[in-house]
Amino acid sequence: MRIPCPLCGPRDRREFTYYGSDDYLNRPAPDAGAGPWDDHLHLRANPAGETHDLWYHEAGCAQWLRVHRNTVSHEIYGAALVAGLKGGAQ
Amino acid sequence: MRYSGFRVIAEALTGHKGWKPVWRDPAPKAEYDYIIVGGGGHGLATAYYLAKEFRQARIAVLEKGYLGGGNVGRNTTIIRSNYLLDGNEPFYEFSLKLWEGLEQDFNYNAMVSQRGIINLIHTDAQRDAFTRRGNGMILNGADAELLSRDQVRSMYPWLNFDNARFPIKGALMQRRGGTVRHDAVAWGYARGADLRGVDLIQNCEVTGMRIEGGRIKGVETTRGFIGAKKVGVAVAGSSSKVMAHAGMRLPIESHVLQAFVSEGLKPLIDGVMTFGAGHFYVSQSDKGGLVFGGDIDGYNSYAQRGNLPVIEDVAEGGMALMPAIGRARLLRTWGGIMDMSMDGSPIIDKTHVEGLYFNGGWCYGGFKATPASGWCFAHLLAKDEPHKTATAYRFDRFLKGLMIDEKGQGAQPNLH
Secondary structure, three states, X not given: OEEEEXXXXXXXXXXXXXXXXXXXXXXXXXXXXXXXXXXXXXXXXXXXXXXXXXXXXXXXXXXXXXXXXEOOOOOEEEEEEOOOOOOOOO | OOOOHXXXXXXXXXXXXXXXXXXXXXXXXXXXXXXXXXXXXXXXXXXXXXXXHHOOOOEEEEOOOOOOOOHHHOOOOEEOOOOOOOOOHHHHHHHHHHHHHHHHHHOOOOOOEOOOEEEEEOOHHHHHHHHHHXXXXXXXXXXXXXXXXXXXXXXXXXXXXXXXXXXXXXXXXXXXXXXXXXXXXXXXXXXXXXXOOOXXXXXXXXXXXXXXXXXXXXXXXXXXXXXXXXXXEOOXXXXXXXXXXXXXXXXXXXXXXXXXXXXXXXXXOOOEEEEHHHOEEEEEOOXXXXXXXXXXXXXXXXXXXXXXXXXXXXXXXXXXXXXXXXXXXXEEEEEXXXXXXXXXXXXEEEOOOEOEEEEEOOOOOHHHHHHHHHHHHHHHHHHOOOOOOOOOOOOOHHHHOOOOOOOOOOOOHHHO
């Protein structure tokens, strides 16, 4: 797998650390209560097919990426910097 | 037909003309008391124990492909009960005890071989941790033994004992652990269930669930609607897909785990060995192939095939532990899809839908759990309460902070 980093170009999957679904960007308010936090931390759609998930370009630009890819074919459609997205660093 | 040595001799003398198909191939009926979704090891074991131990009822197993065509046919066949935590160890020890009596119980040769498993130790801290684990196992009725470096050397003198990073300083051993012929487990349970009247329905994929007033009424399938009073889902690897039909999001991600077999070699490893620090474990099949594996690939996947970086990583682990492996050629590699749960432990529980039950989240350890998983799921389906060894495997443990996190990694499925 090669991930097209917006800053570094297409790079080998080994340069990246995987985090998980982009659900992590939709963080509930600190006082939202146990239910929304349980949902945020633990429950996943886990789709078979297209998905958006978070990868850290550890051995490259040290940026978090939101990668659009396919969990069945391993095809990668694109990647964007998390910085600037809702839930990312502004 | 009951299998026996006499039967084999009688068939040999008469040209093997008396063997019959091992199970029927029935069409689905309009309604059942129990539907088990998933004709893999866990689903078939559930149907078998439900029919044998708990209920005389109308039971069907629905399988989207062929029986035993999923992870029960793709794993590395290891059985063991070397867990630490109270939520896990009694369950896995129950499973190991069921393995020990399984072949007599279902009258099928599953080649259960208690050849022993060792977990290698490389540091004093690791020896402390394994001592604690061994004590935990013994307290729960399992067997555990701490081996010295010399004891390991007498078993496997060709290991690399003086690796600069991970010198071998001993091992935790469970002599009752071992391997089982994985396909035969599925076939034995399938035959046992079929003999007790369970309909095993293949090429029948669940495409929807009919839920009315918060109660399950049956499942939509590629072979039409099938009604049911109770539905149990045991489809690890595809759990999120199937439970989405009931509107559920699960504390599970699907990940790919690869496995490897070398060409056939002369007898080298008579047990099972894990090199956790190097992300490598290995045993040798009766045909002589080294059966080995390592970590999951680490990103969500439903592809049933992995990528090359993990193959390289596993090969490096193998070379570090046993340099002799360098001359062996790899025969094949494959991948299976794991239900990786948020704490690395499974779920056997009711759902918010009355009559709908779930069994999954087995991570990469589902095979060894097959008998107890089937027994406990059948117990839950029949009695509506969890078996005493499976009381911790609840959905709400994540909400309540009662995680069973053997590795202490937190809610990060790809690290378990």
